[in-house]
Amino acid sequence: xxxxxxxxxxxxxxxxxxxxxxxxxxxxxxxxxxxxxxxxxxxxxxxxxxxxxxxxxxxxxxxxxxxxxxxxxxxxxxxxxxxxxxxxxxxxxxxxxxxxxxxxxxxxxxxxxxxxxxxxxxxxxxxxxxxxxxxxxxxxxxxxxxxxxxxxxxxxxxxxxxxxxxxxxxxxxxxxxxxxxxxxxxx
Numbered sequence: 001x002x003x004x005x006x007x008x009x010x011x012x013x014x015x016x017x018x019x020x021x022x023x024x025x026x027x028x029x030x031x032x033x034x035x036x037x038x039x040x041x042x043x044x045x046x047x048x049x050x051x052x053x054x055x056x057x058x059x060x061x062x063x064x065x066x067x068x069x070x071x072x073x074x075x076x077x078x079x080x081x082x083x084x085x086x087x088x089x090x091x092x093x094x095x096x097x098x099x100x101x102x103x104x105x106x107x108x109x110x111x112x113x114x115x116x117x118x119x120x121x122x123x124x125x126x127x128x129x130x131x132x133x134x135x136x137x138x139x140x141x142x143x144x145x146x147x148x149x150x151x152x153x154x155x156x157x158x159x160x161x162x163x164x165x166x167x168x169x170x171x172x173x174x175x176x177x178x179x180x181x182x183x184x185x186x187x
Contacts, residue, residue, distance in 0.1 A: 008055040012043030020045035073119035087112045107183035110137040139184045
């Protein structure tokens with residue numbers, strides 16, 4: 001455990017440790033320290049030697065928005081086509097969420113006013129690109145999220161969306177159904 005304490009660990013490793021304690025270690029009286037890959041598990045037990053691969057956000061199944069590692073980024077604010085495509089996709093995603101929660105009759109439709117941040121996270125991964133994007137809308141909502149794009153299929157995955165502006169009571173109309181700061185109430 002001392003060896004592993006200085007390395008990045010995740011909740012997957014905690015789960016693997018619990019499984020190791022319950023299923024695998026009792027047969028060796030808790031003396032087995034060899035690396036064990038538990039079938040179907042993403043983590044490695046704290047009680048054993050972990051694989052020698054680097055333990056960072058690129059190699060562990062940690063969503064970028066929760067990773068404590070600092071990754072290098074490059075601003076993409078000069079790429080107008082990318083800005084338009086990703087900002088429109090984000091707003092469409094927000095509208096899809098509101099539709100799914102049956103809130104479209106209560107909430108304004110958003111239009112992009114300005115993209116304030118569009119950073120590409122530099123990664124060794126050749127199959128995916130991750131962007132940090134921040135979008136201001138014409139209804140004074142300001143959204144931020146991470147978007148991961150599969151380079152082959154161009155499919156987009158959205159991280160948790162944070163509303164950065166002080167929205168105060170602008171989302172209160174969604175309380176009776178499902179409160180969400182993604183709503184900007186029609187008054």
